Amino acid sequence: MITQHQIRRRMAATTPLLLSLLILAFVVAAVTLGDRATARMASETLIRVTLVVGFWIFAGNSGVISFGHAAFACVGAYVSAWTTLNPMMKGTLLPGLPAALAELHWPVLPAAITGGLVAAALALVSGAAILRLSGIAASIASFAFLAMINTIWANWTPVTGGTSSVVGLARYITPWVALGWAVSAIVIASVYAASASGLALRATREDEVAAAASGIDQYRHRLLAYTVSAFFCGVGGALMGHFIGVINPDGFYLDLTFLMLAMLVVGGIGSLSGAVVGVLAVSLAVEALVRLEKGITLGATTFALPPGSQEILIAIAMILVLVFRPTGLMAGREIMLPARWVVGRGTSQDRPETDRR
Amino acid sequence: MSIQLLFDALALGGIYAIAALGIALIFGVMKLVNFAHGQFIACAVFALIIPSTDAVAVMGLGRLPALILIPAVLAVGALLALAAEALVFRPLRNASPVALMVGSFALGVALQNLLLVLYGGRPKAVSLWADLGAPIALGPAQVPLLQLIVIVAVGAILLALALMLKHTRIGLEMRAAAEDFGMARLLGVRANRVISGAFALSGALAAVVALVLVAQTGVADVRMGGQIMLVAFIATVVGGMGSLAGAVAAGLALGAASALLQAGLPPEARPFRDAFLYALVIFVLLFRPQGLFASAGAKPRV
Amino acid sequence: MAKIGVFDLSVRYGKLTALSDLSFTMPEGERLFISGPNGAGKSSLLGAISGAVRAAHGRIEMDGEILSGLGPEQIARRGLSMVPEGRRIFASLSVRENLMVGTGLRRDESAVADDLEAVFTAFPILRERANAPAGALSGGQQQMLAISRALMTNPKVMMVDEPSLGLAPKVVDEVYDRLCELQKLRGLTLVIVEQSSARAARVGGRMLLMRGGRIVADGDAAEFAAGDLLTEAYFGDPA
Numbered sequence: 001m002i003t004q005h006q007i008r009r010r011m012a013a014t015t016p017l018l019l020s021l022l023i024l025a026f027v028v029a030a031v032t033l034g035d036r037a038t039a040r041m042a043s044e045t046l047i048r049v050t051l052v053v054g055f056w057i058f059a060g061n062s063g064v065i066s067f068g069h070a071a072f073a074c075v076g077a078y079v080s081a082w083t084t085l086n087p088m089m090k091g092t093l094l095p096g097l098p099a100a101l102a103e104l105h106w107p108v109l110p111a112a113i114t115g116g117l118v119a120a121a122l123a124l125v126s127g128a129a130i131l132r133l134s135g136i137a138a139s140i141a142s143f144a145f146l147a148m149i150n151t152i153w154a155n156w157t158p159v160t161g162g163t164s165s166v167v168g169l170a171r172y173i174t175p176w177v178a179l180g181w182a183v184s185a186i187v188i189a190s191v192y193a194a195s196a197s198g199l200a201l202r203a204t205r206e207d208e209v210a211a212a213a214s215g216i217d218q219y220r221h222r223l224l225a226y227t228v229s230a231f232f233c234g235v236g237g238a239l240m241g242h243f244i245g246v247i248n249p250d251g252f253y254l255d256l257t258f259l260m261l262a263m264l265v266v267g268g269i270g271s272l273s274g275a276v277v278g279v280l281a282v283s284l285a286v287e288a289l290v291r292l293e294k295g296i297t298l299g300a301t302t303f304a305l306p307p308g309s310q311e312i313l314i315a316i317a318m319i320l321v322l323v324f325r326p327t328g329l330m331a332g333r334e335i336m337l338p339a340r341w342v343v344g345r346g347t348s349q350d351r352p353e354t355d356r357r
Numbered sequence: 358m359s360i361q362l363l364f365d366a367l368a369l370g371g372i373y374a375i376a377a378l379g380i381a382l383i384f385g386v387m388k389l390v391n392f393a394h395g396q397f398i399a400c401a402v403f404a405l406i407i408p409s410t411d412a413v414a415v416m417g418l419g420r421l422p423a424l425i426l427i428p429a430v431l432a433v434g435a436l437l438a439l440a441a442e443a444l445v446f447r448p449l450r451n452a453s454p455v456a457l458m459v460g461s462f463a464l465g466v467a468l469q470n471l472l473l474v475l476y477g478g479r480p481k482a483v484s485l486w487a488d489l490g491a492p493i494a495l496g497p498a499q500v501p502l503l504q505l506i507v508i509v510a511v512g513a514i515l516l517a518l519a520l521m522l523k524h525t526r527i528g529l530e531m532r533a534a535a536e537d538f539g540m541a542r543l544l545g546v547r548a549n550r551v552i553s554g555a556f557a558l559s560g561a562l563a564a565v566v567a568l569v570l571v572a573q574t575g576v577a578d579v580r581m582g583g584q585i586m587l588v589a590f591i592a593t594v595v596g597g598m599g600s601l602a603g604a605v606a607a608g609l610a611l612g613a614a615s616a617l618l619q620a621g622l623p624p625e626a627r628p629f630r631d632a633f634l635y636a637l638v639i640f641v642l643l644f645r646p647q648g649l650f651a652s653a654g655a656k657p658r659v
Numbered sequence: 660m661a662k663i664g665v666f667d668l669s670v671r672y673g674k675l676t677a678l679s680d681l682s683f684t685m686p687e688g689e690r691l692f693i694s695g696p697n698g699a700g701k702s703s704l705l706g707a708i709s710g711a712v713r714a715a716h717g718r719i720e721m722d723g724e725i726l727s728g729l730g731p732e733q734i735a736r737r738g739l740s741m742v743p744e745g746r747r748i749f750a751s752l753s754v755r756e757n758l759m760v761g762t763g764l765r766r767d768e769s770a771v772a773d774d775l776e777a778v779f780t781a782f783p784i785l786r787e788r789a790n791a792p793a794g795a796l797s798g799g800q801q802q803m804l805a806i807s808r809a810l811m812t813n814p815k816v817m818m819v820d821e822p823s824l825g826l827a828p829k830v831v832d833e834v835y836d837r838l839c840e841l842q843k844l845r846g847l848t849l850v851i852v853e854q855s856s857a858r859a860a861r862v863g864g865r866m867l868l869m870r871g872g873r874i875v876a877d878g879d880a881a882e883f884a885a886g887d888l889l890t891e892a893y894f895g896d897p898a
Binding site (some may be wrong): 533 | 709735740752763
């Protein structure tokens, strides 16, 4: 005999599988049907899945909006640059780098993982301060943290190159590499969400007082989620760097923060599926708008949006979502298999195909 | 040296205090942390020049004599804030503070990019009241005239605002609404009037900051409101969210801390001044998460 | 014409039904007690009438005018005032400022001054502490302030939610004495949520007994205290 609880658990376990299949289908479609530009768009989108799913691990489970996650991407990208760049190049570009770092010439995978780990360590330290604050004040402090990292990176020229870009990162990101990281992020995110800590954190999101009364240590769970979350944002940052080949502190500042936030809001912050769907929806919209900004020719006339209208339209879309569908496209639901599929034939009654997280 | 430092601290702190008030006023009445405030400042700056993407700025409003120019720019700020309230925040009136905050962030991005479309991305040189930069001798110190004007103006604005909040009907209603909006409405206080009032005031305060920034730096830049908005946010957190007096006190304190850091840090560390400031604040909040100027159970008080 | 009329009123919070198809009317000048166990919907009823809580359906009228759909400030401006549960005084504002918040809807400035004087005469302690922050008053004094603050809007109908909550019995007596005096003096229509039917019987008036979002009994408060309608309401099967 299978209990309702077991059915629900099995159904929940299908979510990461289905989401992974969804982005796999996205990659396959982009690679087989599109040109090189489409394949690049697919890689970029999946890097964003890694970033936004990482972001969701904290923001989605805790209900606290962080403005600081772009800083973790920044750190991840620079750590990967410091460890993988040709030592000769580092000597000229980043003369202030400590000797131990300057000599390194690592392969890309350990560099990306290290980027994530350094970001996570930074999250552990900064989160210990920021997460003691209440929700809104924590959001503001995370914004201060972002500005602090940006100020340091833009001015610490001998080590970071300052506002001039660091160039020459190995461009190894294919859609498949990005897919691998996106799938890992999705799996870890759903493992965390189903863990005792994830459950406890979502309880604090629903009702802070009741959760505290039942003995939940909100701060500890927030800090854990923040740290795990920062790991994937760090990795996502490293992937971004190696995707373009050039990094700059302003590439990891307000524009990226806005994009990540817009994706989460549009998809719906209440569920992991919302985060993934939001990335896909906003990325496709961005791609369409970018092409419009370049101009499309209709007969004799070329029609082009002025540069900057992309952000304006996405911002307006975001406000419209907040007003008319505040729970986002997915409305807090997860994509999962229906109950009769996970239980087997003839043993179950019909259950809804989506479930609230 | 020390008098110079005092004036630096007062002028900078005064501007921070005005910006923090603009944030705290709106937070008080509708629990909105307005991430578009920096763009209100930037829009008020660009209102001075004629829209064009050329590298050279052509003054529009900015050519008018100060007696007309100042009220006009304040009105631009107030109207912009009122429009933002009507178009974005009124439909979100019943949304959570988090949704409001995210909505204001989106509004800020939209405004910033609107400025980019209209004016182009490059900073433009703007000369507003250039002769105010001339230093005056005050005892042993040389203090720019502009700094004196800023200090006096900030003092006058703070005084006027305190009087308004204490002695006018709308001031009373704002204070009541900041404490318990629902109760105020049950007593016949009109929500729209109070919220619009707070937005208009906040927008006008953003315009004050804009004028000072332009006069000080001589530049119009799409991003120029960002740093000061962040300091203002921090001031409202340090001051105890929603407390107007706390926001002013924290703004002044941050200005003083900034001036001290600027003077005390070795030259090679000065570019990192703001990073030190933010780190200092996060450190302070570790020990007083409820803010420096609010006791744990304290309510907003003017 | 009834002063207040409530017809088929329902209130829901998400899936939870707080009031279902509730109806009653009351004439001008009446004193109406609303009683019932926790969760019966008493506060929701007051909230819906005052406009603080949105009704799912139904109609609320005052003097024949439909109030449903109006905001709380518009309803207050039509002469209905509310003393909510927990008093909700503005702790950081002075006592005098608390009293003045609700006078913004009035155009008769000299009458406002007269009313303020009347409040200070009725409650000398409020005059004494006029410039002190209201948060510094005792619980009983805060209750007096909350009632006076509602009076300053010059209401025709006043609703008081649990005036006895958290107060010593002797203070409760005084609060009720003052409420009755004021009602007589001004011809107020008074709605009071009161848990204790014994208290309601002693003060006197009509009483509605609520349970599970419905009215289960309606009659003279004195009869409730004597009969077993109460036991029925608390422990019986909801209709």
